Amino acid sequence: MSKLEFTVHCPVCKMTKVDRSLLFNYRGIDHYFCSSQCLDRFKAHPHLFVGDPKHGLSPKQKGQKALKKRRIGFSEPIDEELKAVMEQSLLSLMGIESLLFEETFLYVTYDLLQVSLEEIEAAIDQSPGKLKSGVADRIKRGFIHYSEECELDNLAHLTSDHGHH
Numbered sequence: 001m002s003k004l005e006f007t008v009h010c011p012v013c014k015m016t017k018v019d020r021s022l023l024f025n026y027r028g029i030d031h032y033f034c035s036s037q038c039l040d041r042f043k044a045h046p047h048l049f050v051g052d053p054k055h056g057l058s059p060k061q062k063g064q065k066a067l068k069k070r071r072i073g074f075s076e077p078i079d080e081e082l083k084a085v086m087e088q089s090l091l092s093l094m095g096i097e098s099l100l101f102e103e104t105f106l107y108v109t110y111d112l113l114q115v116s117l118e119e120i121e122a123a124i125d126q127s128p129g130k131l132k133s134g135v136a137d138r139i140k141r142g143f144i145h146y147s148e149e150c151e152l153d154n155l156a157h158l159t160s161d162h163g164h165h
Contacts, residue, residue, distance in 0.1 A: 012038035047156035066112035
């Protein structure tokens with residue numbers, strides 16, 4: 001008798017190298033994740049990653065992406081050493097598609113299904129060096145964070161006709 005074998009993959013990023021200690025049971029099914037980032041993402045919006053019989057496949061199961069391109073401004077040019085550290089930190093996040101530094105700006109393209117601007121900013125804030133931001137920038141980013149959460153909520157709530165709200 002042959003043994004039934006299957007590949008376990010992270011439901012968020014589809015990596016097959018999962019950490020068996022990062023387990024979350026959703027609707028009676030165990031899901032394993034490759035990173036804490038993916039586990040947290042799944043817990044926040046599980047319907048983005050798993051479908052159900054009534055509504056069908058989830059956006060991720062359908063292969064959808066929600067690509068965003070944002071320009072993040074800094075008060076002064078970022079030196080090469082800090083750029084390298086920030087780039088390493090940001091590229092370690094799942095869902096980062098591209099990074100481009102130009103003078104005092106960082107252009108980042110990312111898949112909102114895997115990472116948010118808020119998580120990107122947190123990774124930047126953890127970089128060494130002093131990065132300053134004005135109140136107006138924080139208010140604008142706060143609005144973007146809110147709009148991203150609304151978009152994720154919309155994608156996560158499938159309707160019976162397989163569309164979104």
